[in-house]
Amino acid sequence: xxxTHDTRHxxxxxxxxxxxxxxxxxYDGASMQDIAEAVGLTKAGLYHHVGSKDRLLFEIMNYGMDxxxxxxxxxxxxxxxxxxxxxxxxxxxxDLITRARDQEITVILHENRSLKGALRKKINAxxxxxIDFLESLIGQVQQESGKAATSPRLAAFALLxxxxxxxxxxxxxxxxxxxxxxxxxxxxxxxxxxxxT
Amino acid sequence: xxxTHDTRHxxxxxxxxxxxxxxxxxYDGASMQDIAEAVGLTKAGLYHHVGSKDRLLFEIMNYGMDxxxxxxxxxxxxxxxxxxxxxxxxxxxxDLITRARDQEITVILHENRSLKGALRKKINAxxxxxIDFLESLIGQVQQESGKAATSPRLAAFALLxxxxxxxxxxxxxxxxxxxxxxxxxxxxxxxxxxxxT
Numbered sequence: 413x414x415x416t417h418d419t420r421h422x423x424x425x426x427x428x429x430x431x432x433x434x435x436x437x438x439y440d441g442a443s444m445q446d447i448a449e450a451v452g453l454t455k456a457g458l459y460h461h462v463g464s465k466d467r468l469l470f471e472i473m474n475y476g477m478d479x480x481x482x483x484x485x486x487x488x489x490x491x492x493x494x495x496x497x498x499x500x501x502x503x504x505x506x507d508l509i510t511r512a513r514d515q516e517i518t519v520i521l522h523e524n525r526s527l528k529g530a531l532r533k534k535i536n537a538x539x540x541x542x543i544d545f546l547e548s549l550i551g552q553v554q555q556e557s558g559k560a561a562t563s564p565r566l567a568a569f570a571l572l573x574x575x576x577x578x579x580x581x582x583x584x585x586x587x588x589x590x591x592x593x594x595x596x597x598x599x600x601x602x603x604x605x606x607x608x609t
Numbered sequence: 610x611x612x613t614h615d616t617r618h619x620x621x622x623x624x625x626x627x628x629x630x631x632x633x634x635x636y637d638g639a640s641m642q643d644i645a646e647a648v649g650l651t652k653a654g655l656y657h658h659v660g661s662k663d664r665l666l667f668e669i670m671n672y673g674m675d676x677x678x679x680x681x682x683x684x685x686x687x688x689x690x691x692x693x694x695x696x697x698x699x700x701x702x703x704d705l706i707t708r709a710r711d712q713e714i715t716v717i718l719h720e721n722r723s724l725k726g727a728l729r730k731k732i733n734a735x736x737x738x739x740i741d742f743l744e745s746l747i748g749q750v751q752q753e754s755g756k757a758a759t760s761p762r763l764a765a766f767a768l769l770x771x772x773x774x775x776x777x778x779x780x781x782x783x784x785x786x787x788x789x790x791x792x793x794x795x796x797x798x799x800x801x802x803x804x805x806t
Contacts, residue, residue, distance in 0.1 A: 437637060438636060439635060441635065522777060562797050566785070572777075572778075573772070574771055575770070576770070580773075581769075597763070600764065603800055603801045603804050604797040604800045605800075
């Protein structure tokens with residue numbers, strides 16, 4: 413049975429709250445009881461929704477990848493010009509990482525040591541899909557400009573590092589505004605990729 | 610009393626082993642008993658050496674910053690040319706992140722949510738010192754070249770992201786060699802900073 417809108421909505425609410433609990437107490441330090449209390453469910457009710465603690469962690473990570481799809485990739489999919497498409501992808505990804513609402517989810521997405529076996533493989537496959545998308549887009553930008561100073565794959569990982577590391581230091585209330593940050597990083601990346609642009 | 614060579618050596622051994630246990634089980638999931646067993650001490654013996662679990666985490670992070678000092682910063686301190694000094698700093702930092710021996714320590718260094726209060730402040734002050742060093746060096750490189758397209762602070766954070774993110778994806782046994790990676794990242798960073806070089 414496909415999930416209805418309501419069950420999907422409920423699952424996302426559980427994911428957001430559970431992500432905050434995992435973020436605060438660590439995956440091993442947080443009990444299913446802690447999470448049930450935070451969500452406002454009985455422990456049995458929580459298990460009914462998520463199956464197991466492993467599965468809950470997987471659902472949170474999967475939700476993180478859904479957000480990336482919905483808020484970044486869907487918005488650029490109709491842009492034909494590779495350079496503009498890459499620029500908008502970077503802007504969207506920075507916006508996703510720096511906005512407070514989903515921060516716990518994006519952080520947990522990268523702490524995937526706790527996820528094992530088949531569930532880990534599924535998340536890694538979704539991450540790989542995004543890296544492949546970036547690599548291919550970077551390759552198109554290089555081809556169009558006739559410059560290929562860096563392998564597209566290494567450039568994709570350099571970009572992911574710059575952007576995903578933001579959660580470690582960027583403070584939306586701090587002295588560097590998000591617009592200034594985004595412009596600086598987009599320009600830095602394109603110079604790194606193509607030389608003077 | 611200043612620590613003798615022997616007690617310092619012992620503490621570093623404890624830090625390396627404890628870092629592996631924290632890495633595998635999470636800070637909250639690992640007990641002092643787990644760590645004592647891994648180190649080959651009684652629980653009382655471990656407490657004698659490290660004081661508390663908090664303090665042990667602090668010692669591991671402090672050791673991580675010591676390694677950065679010893680293996681990266683000490684080696685570049687006598688280089689006068691800013692560009693060469695920055696280049697060697699990047700090479701050294703990449704080498705530190707990609708070598709397997711201390712990987713657990715460098716990963717834990719960035720999971721500082723578990724550290725609280727004064728100990729957290731001490732580690733953050735050491736991290737800030739390194740960021741200030743990078744920022745100042747980047748500023749000198751820009752000044753010398755007459756190009757200042759990116760704020761040195763944002764460039765420093767872009768660099769830290771590129772390099773520190775390596776632990777998420779770089780496999781020393783994989784298809785991309787460490788030399789090729791290092792050259793590509795150094796060149797990418799200098800192009801991003803200065804445009805075509």
